[in-house]
Amino acid sequence: MSIKVAIVEDNTELRKLLSEVLDASEGITCVATFSSGTAFVKVAEKLDVDVILMDINMPGINGIDAIAKIKPLRPEIQFMICTIYEDDDKIFQSILAGATGYILKKTPADKIVESIHDIYNGGSPMSVQIARKVLDSYQAKSRPASALEGLSLRERELLTFLADGYRYKEIADKMFISLDTVRKHIHNIYSKLHVNSRVEALNKLYPKG
Numbered sequence: 162m163s164i165k166v167a168i169v170e171d172n173t174e175l176r177k178l179l180s181e182v183l184d185a186s187e188g189i190t191c192v193a194t195f196s197s198g199t200a201f202v203k204v205a206e207k208l209d210v211d212v213i214l215m216d217i218n219m220p221g222i223n224g225i226d227a228i229a230k231i232k233p234l235r236p237e238i239q240f241m242i243c244t245i246y247e248d249d250d251k252i253f254q255s256i257l258a259g260a261t262g263y264i265l266k267k268t269p270a271d272k273i274v275e276s277i278h279d280i281y282n283g284g285s286p287m288s289v290q291i292a293r294k295v296l297d298s299y300q301a302k303s304r305p306a307s308a309l310e311g312l313s314l315r316e317r318e319l320l321t322f323l324a325d326g327y328r329y330k331e332i333a334d335k336m337f338i339s340l341d342t343v344r345k346h347i348h349n350i351y352s353k354l355h356v357n358s359r360v361e362a363l364n365k366l367y368p369k370g
Contacts, residue, residue, distance in 0.1 A: 163188055163189060163190040164188055164189045164190070164211050164212060164277060164278065164281045165190055165192045165209060165210045165211045165212070166183055166189055166190065166191050166192065166210065166211065166212045166213070166214060166277060167191070167192055167193040167194065167195065167201070167208060167210045167212075167213050167214070168180060168183075168191060168193075168194045168195070168213075168214045169194075169195045169197070169198060169200075169201045169213060169214065169215045169216060169219070169224065169227065170194070170195075170196070170214070170216045170219075170243070171196050171197055171216060171218075171219040171220060172216075173196070175266070176194050176196065177194075179191075179214065179243075179273075180194055182270045182273065182274065183274070183277070186274045188278065189274065189277060189278075192208075192209065192210055193208060193210065196219075197219050197220055197221045197222070198215075198219050198221055198222035198223055198224055198226065198227035199220075199221035199222045199227075200221075201213075201222075201227055201231075202222055202227050202230055202231060205227075205230075205231040205234070205235060205238075206231070206234055206235065208235075210238060211237075211238065211239065211281055212238070212239045212240075212241060212277055212280055212281055213228075213238055213239070213240045213241065214241055214243045214273075214277075215227065215228060215240055215241065215242055215243065215260070216242075216243060216244055217242060217244040217246055217251060217255070218244070218246070224242065224244070224255075225251070225254050225255050225258045225260075226258070228240045228255070228258040228259045228260055229258040229259065232258065232259030233259075239261055239262070239280045239281060240258075240259055240260045240261060240262070241260065241261070241262030241263070241264065241276060241277070241280050241286065242255045242260050242262065242263040242264065243264055243265075243266055243268075243273070244263075244265065244266060245265065245266050245267075247265065247337075248315075250314065253314070261280055261285050262276060262279075262280045262284075262285055262286040262287065263286075263287050264276055264286060264287065311353045312350065312353055312354075315336075315346065316346055316349065316350050316353075318336065319332060319336065319343070319346050319347070319350065320350060320362065322335060322336070323347075323359055323362065323363065324363055329343045329344065329347070350362060
């Protein structure tokens with residue numbers, strides 16, 4: 162039986178390309194495409210589909226809100242985010258809304274096809290970069306609550322890089338932010354943790370004994 166997939170993507174060229182890739186793949190059929198979350202939501206309750214490839218940033222209803230509206234009505238549909246966004250907030254908003262997969266648009270076509278089979282068979286496919294962010298976040302949450310209280314997800318991610326010994330410039334490159342932004346985050350972290358240095362911050366994060 163072929164996996165029935167629908168694509169919700171506002172980029173016409175990408176939407177067409179994805180549709181062609183899916184139709185050319187064994188065991189998958191693209192049954193519908195939508196140029197906006199609004200257009201998808203209008204027909205979603207009656208749509209005969211197994212998996213939805215969902216963009217996030219679209220005119221009208223965005224992808225996360227579209228999932229939140231439809232998932233309770235169609236819990237059997239598997240939603241997989243396909244986006245350019247790698248930031249923590251978007252990832253966790255998507256998961257909370259009901260997405261069970263999260264891949265990036267730069268993911269190779271064969272990996273997208275593999276991810277569709279995976280999510281259809283009960284998996285939760287994620288791009289390597291996304292999986293690392295999710296893991297880092299859970300690891301951060303498992304550390305002493307008192308040390309992390311009040312820190313944003315972004316600040317926790319930055320602290321993880323500090324703990325791994327990365328320099329400010331390397332952190333800026335990994336987080337796709339400017340060096341000045343890194344310094345501002347560091348200043349805020351030190352202020353919230355009531356410390357004055359990297360060593361003090363890490364000692365508070367990983368208390369000895």
